[in-house]
Amino acid sequence: MPRSSTAVDHGRPRIRRRTSAAVGTVLVTGTLLASGAAAHAASWSSPAAPAHSRPHQPVMRKLTPEVRDRLDRALRDVLTTTRTPGVTVGLWAPGKGSYVRTLGTADKATKAPMSPGFNMRVGSVTKTFTVTALLRLVDDRRVDLDDPISRYVSGVPNGHRITLRHLAEMRSGLFNYLLDPGYGKAYMADPRRVFSPHEMLAYSFKHPAGFPAGSRFEYSNTNTVLLAMVVQKVTGRPFDDYVARHVLKPAHLDHTFMPAGPEFPAPHAHGYTDQTADGSLQDATDRTPPGGPSGAMISNLRDLRSWASVLTGGSLLSPATQAERMKFEPTGEPGLSYGLGIFANHGWLGHNGSLPGYQTVVIRLPEAGATLVIHTTSDVASQGKGPGTKFANAVTRIVTPGNVYDIPAPHPARS
Template sequence: MGLAVCVALLFTAACSANSTRESTGSAPTATTPSASPALRTIDPAALQAAVDETTSELLVPGAMVVLRTPQGDFTSVTGTTLRGAESPPSADTYFRIASNTKTMTAAVIVLLAQEGKLRFTDPVSRYVPGVPNGENITIAELLTMRSGLYNYTDAPELAATLDADPTKAWTPQEVLAIAFRHPPDFPPGTEFAYCNTNYALLGLVAEKIDGTSLARIFQERLFGPQRLHQVMLPAIDSTSIPDPYSHGYMYGGSAFALSDFPYPPAMQAAARAGTLEPIDYTNQNPSYATAAGGAIATATDLATWIRALVEGRVFSADHQRQWLDSAQPEDPTKPDGQQYGYGISRQRFGPTASMYYHGGELPGFNSFIGHDPDNNVTLVIWTNLTLSLDGDHTANVLLLKVLDQIYPGLALAPPAAPTPTTR
């Protein structure tokens, strides 16, 4: 499941975008200072054209791009939050952020370590009983996706239940029971594999130590101190999103997002012909993803959050360094490739361009949040169509087009098989 979309950016064919379609987005708030050598001078019209063209090609109903650079703040909007209506998104439109929630769950764990309430080397069995091989799986291995535990969102029975009963309220124990019925994928610490089971466990660790709900922990430890008023973790029985919000759409059943199954050719043809409409997944209960991907937010607050996280406003100096240094190559044979650490990815995609980032995907929504501390660039993208008919993660495709507007000399192409956020 796309609870966490990994964005491996490859140096192949350069991305470019030109469009004659009329923009439906808003103008930037500032454009006057010239770009640094590492950045292009942002052209608002070209940025908007790239967003319009890309979303049109992908059949995305609506999308939002929030870009903050030393040149100013830029907002590109396209489409609608509700199919069949003229309801353009805004930077303050709520949407389901999916695996971007992991940046928050990991931040809580780092804060608990900072306070001496846990150690990254602690076994998970110290806090959560019944975890297979839990005495040999550390908190750090959960954070960095190296536990080897089976990923519960890969289980066919989860997708089947979601489609049969989309409002079902899930407890962490229920989704962990699904994971624990399957054998581990590899011994702890020996490989990387994106796994939502890890973060379901980390949510329970946080609740065990702080003695309260994860929603309250987020509010007291993160959202309040960082003045984030448009981020929340909904109650287990909640299927609603605060106004103003975007609906979220996807073709076919939940398994296409949860397990990354390709769309059959007949389904693709019917959708392109207009005889198959996407399903509205807005009110599917996200409690199966709570600590791994259940939060709701706006692009405005996510931009504030990812910058605060990367620039050191959440942790002490020592634990900020540990958090930054936690990012290690997902593939040891590709030391310059995508890295994953304590709830954060890092990738260098040009000589002067790199970002700490995360992605988010679940039925109905796809998103990206990132910050480049070297060039003071913050970027948030969300779309309200999970996957294109070709199986591409829509926010990832849009990301590549937007990066080409920000940095000179990039040659970017999406990976053949990106790792979904919900998986």
């Protein structure tokens, strides 16, 4: 990818003072509903307990042989109880050590082992890149977070009252197109189909806005599709090209990209899902990831380790814009809050992702300088929670007992 010729102005961006919003009571995730089977195809978000409220203990335990043995046992237990075919876990912290493990199989047919070098589908971690692309334009003074979406995209329900900020922080009130039965039916009829942004929005816009913009939190993939359309309209470039030049290239992420369809370069693991017409377990490796700029990206362990630091540290953004990104608002769930395309989960900052066959968690605990990346080859729920959440919970219970990652079981969905 050629280097961008556009310099980012890191001066003071055009950001207006925000108004306070009422707090929502429920944090939900998107679902695919097809032939009576609930199919989770989005991820879910996140606040941090204040440091003074946590028990007095080290922020993070050193990764001694004893702690590594505990982690090994915990991961094997989750792998067994969730029946997840394979998992990769990477944990790094200055002065505490590093821990990288792969367990299970990358292909149930051949029994090939997992590898930390695999390309993986990362689901809604994609949203962190999409919102970063928008925020680069904020720094360029080409958009303002408090611009209404109607300035850029026509036909959005209540679009004159919904701002780019509302979209990025999941407080727009727009219907999540993944929840529309027509979308679920069309996707399950042809899982390799590529839906255009306008097709995705058409499924959403059949429904009125669910609540006044800014009044509460509700996770919706529609929001990020709209933000990608804004980026494309303002820049005059294809969205994936802008992200590659202005986000991935300056972040030095050489193995991260937005696929056009179901392509999935080797080496990669196979992913398995029960998001099928009859609820049976199937190989979902060659499906087109639903969501486009909300959930389609591919990356690997090394890139996501780097991205966690870039995302939470704000090295691609001006300090003022990064400060706006990191204004976490309550979601209605204890310990979980959401900023601009980033969550805070009991002190851990980042995002998770889920789509048929795969789940990913990419989080960083700034207080300890620790980064945790998890890939699973299944999205099948166990006791109401996705395997990504289960593995992240098991790891953090051991190494950061004062900051235990968790996402309560959502209402119909699973991550």
